[in-house]
Amino acid sequence: MPLFERLYNFAHWLTQDREEAEDLVQETYAKALKGFSSFQPGTNFRAWIYQILRNTFLTSRTGLKSTATVPLDLGGDDETVPAANDTPESILLQRSDQQLVQEALGRLPVPYREVLLLCEFEEMSYQEISTTLAVPVGTVMSRLSRARRALRDTVQELRGNKGT
């Protein structure tokens, strides 16, 4: 899929609104065009343009709201998740849960949602994510780990509500 469509998809995931996503992408391209001289050839173009999009989002009204309410990387709950309860059957059942995953992803706080999308969907390396989010690689790893746990918890919560 071309970069433009990916950017739009990412913007829509961040803003959760079509109009806002369009504004965001438009502004991103405008900034990228204006600041193209600041792009260093040989560095990662994709990370560069995602960085612009994300910074633009963070300074938008929705972006400010979304980050103001989330404590970022506070840590505290860093124990590793026990893997005891999973069986191949339970994993198979989870495969039918795409809709739940989609809903859960939309509910996650923006910092978790974006790091998951960049890693799983955009398939960026930790280094690229680190450039895009302007945080150290160590932070990328710990945030990813928390985001994955949060997603899993949210899916389970949704499943609980919808199921029995």
Next chain:
Amino acid sequence: MACELWTENLDAYFDGELPADEARAFTEHLRQCATCAAEGLRRVQQKRAVQAVGQRFTPNPAFRASIQKSIAAPRQSPWRWRWLPVFLSATAATLLIASAFLLNLQHDRRSEQQLLSELVDQHVATLASANPVDVVSSDRHTVKPWFQGKIPFTFNVPELQDSPFVLVGGRVAYVSQSPGAELIFRVRQHQMSVFIFQERGLREARENEAVRTALSFQVRTWRHNGLRYFVIGDASAQDLDKLSELIKAAG
């Protein structure tokens, strides 16, 4: 429990971020440890699920058109308008020569871009192919002789020991009707293609050395001894630079 140490690295392992030797040790451990294997499977499933639902929103065609217009417009005009009076005041001859030169330059640039797109396409086709290479070997002493008689030149395959790169294999590639070599290297989960062509076969590539991006792929190109080298991949810029250096060192 010893597994805790492994669990810590599960994410990095499945994200393809562990160094090759650690990844190998991890694979070995997964074969023997049901707990880690089950947890790994669960994480891969979640990863896939996010991957699957990640593509959710598509832009309106009208919106796409308006963005394309907004990008295309300012790009051409300032340059031309700034220089227009100069050209107008010059003699007709100068004007002719200048415009011919400009056209040529633009044509060069366009055809170079076309060449890069073509190579990127070949790289992507290689990635997508069920049989990506015709000679499957990580041994450079197998891959190099395989090309004998298939292409009208010879080249050196770099020494990859102590580097993160693995040679996957090679195949014959064609561009502008001339045959060349495509070598496929892997670094972590990324694959990179190195194309080598005879320079006289490629009128499009004029520059001595360049760093480009084409369709968001990274591209490195240079010339050496009458050959033109292209390194293409979606790995990081540093990885491409490192591989390019190794190839240049091999001569």
